[in-house]
Structures are given as C-alpha cells and as structure tokens.
Amino acid sequence: MKKHTIAVIVNDQPGVLQRVSGLFGRRGFNIESITVGTSEEQGLSRMVIVTTGDDHTLEQITKQLYKLIDVIKVVDLSANAMVARELALIKVHAEPASRPEILGVVETFRAAVVDIGTQSLMVQVVGDTEKIDAMIELLKPYGIRELSRTGVTALNRGNVKQ
Amino acid sequence: MATQSATLKSKEELIERLSKPEVISGSEILLRSLLLEDVDCVFGYPGGAVLYIYDAMHGNPDFNHLLTRHEQGAIHAADGYARASGKVGVCIATSGPGATNLVTGIATAYMDSVPMVVITGNVMSTLIGTDAFQEADITGITMPITKHSYLVRQVEDLPRIIHEAFHIANTGRKGPVLIDIPKDVSAAKTLFKPVKEVSLRGYNPTVNPNKLQVDKMIKAIAEAKQPLILAGGGVVYSGAHEELLEFVTKTQIPITTTLLGLGGFPSGNDLWIGMPGMHGTYTANMSIQTADLLINIGARFDDRVTGKLSGFAPNAKIVHIDIDPAEIGKNVPTDIPIVGDVKTVLTLANKLAVRADQADEWRASVQQSKAQYPFKYIDSDVELKPQWVVEMIHETTGGDAIVTTDVGQHQMWAAQYYPFNKPRSWVTSGGLGTMGFGFPSAIGAQMANPDRVVVSINGDGGMQMCAQELAICAINNIPVKVVILNNQVLGMVRQWQELIHENRFSHIDLAGSPDFVKLAEAYGVKGFRASNKEEARTAWEEALRHPGPAVVEFVVRRDENVYPMVAQGRTIDQMIMGDAE
Numbered sequence: 001m002k003k004h005t006i007a008v009i010v011n012d013q014p015g016v017l018q019r020v021s022g023l024f025g026r027r028g029f030n031i032e033s034i035t036v037g038t039s040e041e042q043g044l045s046r047m048v049i050v051t052t053g054d055d056h057t058l059e060q061i062t063k064q065l066y067k068l069i070d071v072i073k074v075v076d077l078s079a080n081a082m083v084a085r086e087l088a089l090i091k092v093h094a095e096p097a098s099r100p101e102i103l104g105v106v107e108t109f110r111a112a113v114v115d116i117g118t119q120s121l122m123v124q125v126v127g128d129t130e131k132i133d134a135m136i137e138l139l140k141p142y143g144i145r146e147l148s149r150t151g152v153t154a155l156n157r158g159n160v161k162q
Numbered sequence: 163m164a165t166q167s168a169t170l171k172s173k174e175e176l177i178e179r180l181s182k183p184e185v186i187s188g189s190e191i192l193l194r195s196l197l198l199e200d201v202d203c204v205f206g207y208p209g210g211a212v213l214y215i216y217d218a219m220h221g222n223p224d225f226n227h228l229l230t231r232h233e234q235g236a237i238h239a240a241d242g243y244a245r246a247s248g249k250v251g252v253c254i255a256t257s258g259p260g261a262t263n264l265v266t267g268i269a270t271a272y273m274d275s276v277p278m279v280v281i282t283g284n285v286m287s288t289l290i291g292t293d294a295f296q297e298a299d300i301t302g303i304t305m306p307i308t309k310h311s312y313l314v315r316q317v318e319d320l321p322r323i324i325h326e327a328f329h330i331a332n333t334g335r336k337g338p339v340l341i342d343i344p345k346d347v348s349a350a351k352t353l354f355k356p357v358k359e360v361s362l363r364g365y366n367p368t369v370n371p372n373k374l375q376v377d378k379m380i381k382a383i384a385e386a387k388q389p390l391i392l393a394g395g396g397v398v399y400s401g402a403h404e405e406l407l408e409f410v411t412k413t414q415i416p417i418t419t420t421l422l423g424l425g426g427f428p429s430g431n432d433l434w435i436g437m438p439g440m441h442g443t444y445t446a447n448m449s450i451q452t453a454d455l456l457i458n459i460g461a462r463f464d465d466r467v468t469g470k471l472s473g474f475a476p477n478a479k480i481v482h483i484d485i486d487p488a489e490i491g492k493n494v495p496t497d498i499p500i501v502g503d504v505k506t507v508l509t510l511a512n513k514l515a516v517r518a519d520q521a522d523e524w525r526a527s528v529q530q531s532k533a534q535y536p537f538k539y540i541d542s543d544v545e546l547k548p549q550w551v552v553e554m555i556h557e558t559t560g561g562d563a564i565v566t567t568d569v570g571q572h573q574m575w576a577a578q579y580y581p582f583n584k585p586r587s588w589v590t591s592g593g594l595g596t597m598g599f600g601f602p603s604a605i606g607a608q609m610a611n612p613d614r615v616v617v618s619i620n621g622d623g624g625m626q627m628c629a630q631e632l633a634i635c636a637i638n639n640i641p642v643k644v645v646i647l648n649n650q651v652l653g654m655v656r657q658w659q660e661l662i663h664e665n666r667f668s669h670i671d672l673a674g675s676p677d678f679v680k681l682a683e684a685y686g687v688k689g690f691r692a693s694n695k696e697e698a699r700t701a702w703e704e705a706l707r708h709p710g711p712a713v714v715e716f717v718v719r720r721d722e723n724v725y726p727m728v729a730q731g732r733t734i735d736q737m738i739m740g741d742a743e
C-alpha cells in the first residue's frame with residue numbers, strides 16, 4: 001500500500017466534486033484528503049487527492065476518473081518530484097507559564113501565531129504532511145483544543161511535463 | 163418505392179421545418195431536438211413538473227409518445243428499444259416519484275452499456291433545495307448509475323445539452339445520460355437553433371487501436387496452440403458481428419459468447435461453443451480453463467463469467483479489446499491490452515489475421531467436446547418442461563424472433579435453448595439482473611421493429627413486476643407474444659435454496675398469482691394456457707398467428723433446475739452437470 005498524490009483537472013461545474021468523491025466511495029477507493037480550488041485556467045478547477053493503494057488501484061482510479069465527462073486530466077503527482085503543502089490551524093491550550101515553550105516550538109517549525117486568547121494560542125503551520133504531523137505531536141502535551149487541516153495541495157516541480 | 167421516396171421527402175421537410183430558427187419554449191425545444199436526433203418513439207408518464215412538455219406534445223402529429231402505466235415500464239421499454247435497434251432510447255418522467263421510479267431502469271441500462279437519454283422534470287429552479295412538493299435530487303440519486311447527467315439551469319443551454327447527451331449516450335462505451343429540466347426552464351422561451359457540433363474537452367473515446375498492440379495479438383495467435391475467443395456485448399454494440407465472423411473464419415479460433423454477446427456470432431457456426439460461465443456450456447468453460455491464449459472481444463470479465471477469479475483461465479495469455487480503458491485489467495490482468503472500438507479493431511486485425519495453424523489438435527478436441535456435451539435435460543410427456551417450450555418457440559419462429567427475457571431460470575433456459583444467429587435479437591438484463599425488465603423491454607423492441615416477431619419470455623414472478631403494461635400493448639396493438647413459464651415459484655431462488663441452502667425453501671411460493679389468461683383478457687389481450695405438449699403447440703401457434711398481442715402461460719414442472727451450474731466462489735471448471743447426466 002503506497003500513498004499517491006494525484007491532481008485531477010475538472011470542469012468547474014456544479015456537482016463535479018460529488019461526481020469525483022462519489023466515484024471513490026462507490027468503487028472502494030480510499031480518500032485520505034481532497035482539496036479543490038481554481039486552477040491556472042478559467043473554467044477549470046484543480047483537485048488534489050491523496051489516496052492509498054497499490055499500483056493496480058492507482059491505475060483503476062485514474063482510468064475510472066477519466067470516464068467522468070467533466071474530468072479533463074489526471075496526473076499522478078507523486079510519480080515525479082513535487083511540492084506538496086498542507087495548512088493547519090491549531091488552537092492549543094496555553095497558560096502564561098507554558099507560552100514561551102510553545103513559542104519555541106512555533107519558531108523552530110517556522111510556524112506563526114495568528115491569534116491569542118486568554119487561555120490559548122492559535123498556531124498556523126504550513127508544510128508537508130509529515131511536518132504538520134510532527135508539529136501536532138509536539139503541541140499535544142499542552143492540550144489541543146481545536147484543529148483544522150486543509151488537506152494537501154500540490155504541484156510538480158520545475159519542468160516536469162504534465 | 164413511391165411511398166418510400168414520399169416518406170423520405172417528408173422526413174427532409176420535417177427536418178427543415180424543425181431546424182428553422184424560432185423563438186419557442188424549452189418544451190418545444192426538447193421535442194424538436196428529440197425529433198432532430200432521429201427519435202421516433204419515446205416512452206413516458208406525465209406529472210406536474212413536465213406539464214409544459216406534455217402540453218407541447220398535445221396535438222403534435224410528428225411526435226410519437228407512448229404512455230406506459232408505470233415509469234419502470236417506460237424506462238425498460240426505452241431500453242428494449244435501444245438494444246433492439248442500436249438507436250438511443252428515450253424516456254420521460256416527472257419529478258420526485260416519477261424520477262425515482264426510473265432508478266432501477268437507469269441502473270439496468272448502465273450495467274449493460276445501453277444508450278439512453280432519460281428526461282426528468284424537476285420543480286421550479288427557485289424551489290430546488292427547499293424540499294418542495296415532489297422534489298427529489300435525481301441527478302444526485304443517479305450519479306453512480308449514469309454515464310453523465312445534466313441539471314438544466316437556463317433554457318438557452320437546452321439545445322446544446324440535448325445534443326451532447328445523445329452524443330455521450332451513443333459513443334464510446336455507451337450508457338444512460340440523464341437530463342433534469344426544472345419546470346420553469348421547460349416553460350421559458352428562447353431562440354432555438356439546432357446544435358450540430360459537440361465540443362467536450364474531457365470526452366474523447368479512443369476508437370482507433372494502437373497498431374503495435376494489434377500486431378502483438380496477431381503474433382500471439384500464430385504462436386498459440388490452444389487459442390480461444392471470448393466475445394461479449396461490445397461486439398453487438400459496435401455493430402461488429404460481420405467483422406467478428408470474418409476474424410473467426412480467418413483465424414479458425416473457437417469462440418464462446420457471453421450472455422450479452424449472444425447473437426453477435428452465428429450459433430450455427432462450427433467454431434461456436436456456446437455461452438461460458440455460471441450456466442454456460444461444459445465446452446466453453448473447460449476451453450477457457452485450458453486455453454493458452456484468450457482473446458476477449460468486448461466483454462468485461464463479469465463474475466458470472468469468470469467464477470472464482472484466481473483460478474480463471476490459469477494458462478492463458480490474455481488479450482483484451484475494449485472501448486473502455488478502465489475495463490482492461492479491472493478484473494483480470496491483461497497481457498495485450500487493446501483499447502478501441504471493437505469494429506475498428508477487428509477491421510484492422512482482419513487485414514493481418516491468418517489461420518491459427520498450430521491449433522489443429524485443439525480445434526478438433528474442442529469440437530469433439532461440443533458434440534459430446536450439449537445442453538441436456540430429461541424430457542417428459544407428463545409434465546411440460548421449460549426447456550422444451552423454449553425449443554418449440556425457436557422452432558416455430560425459425561429462430562428469427564427478437565427474444566426478450568426477464569430474470570431467473572427461464573432467462574437461462576432461453577439463453578441455452580434458443581440459439582441466436584443475428585445481433586440485436588436478444589434483449590436481456592445481464593449486469594443488473596432486473597426482474598420486471600422482460601415484458602416492457604419487448605414493447606420497446608417491437609416499437610423499433612414493427613415487422614419482426616417479438617417474443618418475451620418471463621417467469622411467473624417477474625411477469626408480475628410490470629404486468630400493467632399489457633394495457634399499452636392492447637390499446638396500441640403492439641403484437642408482442644408474452645410467454646410465461648409458470649413454475650409457481652421464484653424458480654431461480656428455489657434452485658439456490660435447494661442446492662446451496664439444503665432445501666430450506668424460504669419465501670418462494672407464488673401462491674396468489676393471478677390467472678394469467680384472465681389477467682390478459684382483463685386488459686383486452688388474448689390469453690392462452692397450456693399444460694402439456696399438445697396444448698402447448700396449439701396455443702403457441704395460435705398466439706403466433708394472432709395479429710395482436712397475446713399472453714401464453716405454460717404451466718411447467720415446478721422443480722426443474724438450470725444445469726450445468728457453477729456455484730458462486732468456484733472456478734468455472736467445477737460444474738454441477740445435473741439431472742440428465
């Protein structure tokens with residue numbers, strides 16, 4: 001079982017997210033995360049889906065996606081060098097006494113504090129999935145009140161041809 | 163001749179008249195577009211959300227609509243029309259309950275790749291999402307069982323959408339496309355100009371195969387000692403039956419055709435070894451298991467064909483020809499994948515194909531096996547045997563009928579004992595196995611082929627799922643010959659309960675069924691009943707002679723089983739051969 005990051009370029013039509021996610025559900029493919037937003041071209045959206053499965057499953061996912069009329073292109077980003085980023089907002093319990101320690105963690109990860117409450121700090125961290133997992137691990141001991149992750153968005157590096 | 167040129171002329175005139183740019187309503191646009199797409203009969207059922215559409219039909223002499231008695235009848239009829247003609251079947255239903263009544267029929271068509279355009283009305287655009295009266299999210303409900311779907315938001319989009327829908331339904335891997343039209347859109351007016359082009363960036367089915375792959379297949383044929391062709395519904399859908407015959411004639415490779423492939427190859431041909439799979443021939447299954455080359459042409463390796471996958475065709479190099487790339491490698495790993503339209507692929511292959519010279523011994527042994535293991539049953543002069551009835555139907559129609567079936571034992575006996583020689587003569591629900599399909603699909607098949615004999619073979623169970631459509635046969639004088647093989651039980655379920663659940667017969671007794679002769683007569687359809695061979699012949703021949711619709715109930719042996727049988731989870735060479743052995 002490997003992790004795959006795929007980009008799906010779709011027509012920006014109502015229901016297209018439902019078509020794509022429905023296909024995954026119906027055919028028993030796993031979705032670890034899914035993000036969607038506009039792309040470089042008007043009228044097209046870019047979805048980035050992180051999924052797990054063997055090569056056979058990935059092949060089936062790709063082929064089944066291509067059957068959807070609104071799917072223009074499917075790219076296995078993880079087959080080449082890619083930049084993959086995720087954003088997380090973490091509201092961590094922070095008594096005045098523990099704040100310096102937490103700020104230390106934030107600095108090391110080049111994260112940012114984006115809100116301060118009486119009992120908590122909100123930390124924003126951007127990076128690949130492993131970095132965010134690590135950050136969360138480090139903040140856990142202080143008590144994570146709320147956590148929101150965006151899921152991965154990604155592009156291939158440099159001159160990789162799609 | 164004179165009448166033909168007159169109709170041709172009037173058709174041209176009609177097209178010209180319909181194509182004239184004009185400000186008309188969405189409903190008018192729909193009807194005109196359907197006519198321009200060459201639809202000569204649609205099946206449907208009105209309701210609030212499609213009132214404008216039905217109003218536009220009123221007094222319209224060009225538009226032919228059949229009012230069924232249930233939306234399920236309408237959609238199966240549209241399906242039968244499509245399967246028997248190769249044209250796109252069209253059906254119309256209202257929003258909410260009308261639309262949801264179509265779901266089984268849409269799924270049936272989707273599983274068997276049948277081209278259909280399904281029109282549903284919806285509530286006013288402004289009410290969508292409010293749980294309005296008779297609102298259902300039909301595009302959402304049917305997303306997993308349609309090839310594509312549209313919710314029309316503006317009347318201006320309608321001509322393009324309808325044209326795209328027909329294009330998508332009947333190209334590539336065919337399938338049902340749904341168009342959901344809110345009531346206000348069908349009422350709104352706009353300038354209509356017919357759309358002739360489609361531009362769908364994300365939709366470009368691969369028709370032409372990769373030549374190198376075809377070369378590889380040709381080479382594999384030359385090297386094979388035990389080659390076999392497995393042909394499926396794709397042959398019929400792409401109209402490749404002649405190319406297939408030429409391919410087999412050139413290569414002299416034995417061929418088995420799947421349930422949906424029946425009729426795609428002439429059953430009288432020496433090299434045809436019947437249907438494979440759960441109720442297939444001994445020879446077809448054994449040949450698959452011993453083949454060293456298996457050429458799959460337009461079939462999808464359904465589990466009813468393959469049995470236990472891990473033991474399927476264990477010695478064979480696999481070639482798979484399919485228009486849908488996703489089918490290749492989905493169930494069975496493929497050595498030589500060929501993506502393309504079956505007809506185009508075979509046309510190319512026929513230019514290169516030569517006789518499989520190393521396969522002489524194999525051919526001989528396959529043909530010997532075919533002679534040695536035909537389908538067998540123990541006939542009776544006391545009880546009527548369903549197999550015998552099917553053979554009689556074949557004999558009396560000269561094998562020239564269009565046969566539709568419902569789902570169950572009778573379906574398998576029809577497949578086994580009615581040999582088909584022509585494509586589009588066999589209409590059956592394969593992938594979904596939909597009871598209630600057999601009879602209404604025959605209505606569609608007959609509408610598409612007014613001059614052919616259409617026989618619908620049903621069980622007593624499935625017949626009761628859409629029997630209400632007898633009404634439309636009666637009032638429109640649609641001369642379908644409805645056969646009911648009445649064994650008084652849900653036969654196929656009874657068979658499984660006998661063989662797999664140790665005779666625990668749970669809820670299969672159909673006591674309380676109507677008197678089918680009276681039922682037919684209640685609708686104004688001629689009814690016959692037969693319980694022995696003599697009665698059977700007389701009744702059937704009279705039914706065939708009768709110019710209108712007829713129902714013939716054959717009271718057959720209750721406990722008859724379909725053999726051979728491969729139990730689920732077994733490899734296809736583990737066959738129960740049955741009583742006659």
Ligand SMILES: Cc1ncc(C[n+]2csc(CCOP(=O)(O)OP(=O)(O)O)c2C)c(N)n1
Nearest residue numbers: 570571572595597621622623624652653654
């Ligand atoms: C809509 C639907 N419901 C249930 C089934 C399951 N099923 C398959 S065959 C069968 C029995 C059919 O009985 P009958 O119509 O009498 O035909 P027979 O098998 O006796 O020929 C049933 C219930 C089905 N295929 N479709």
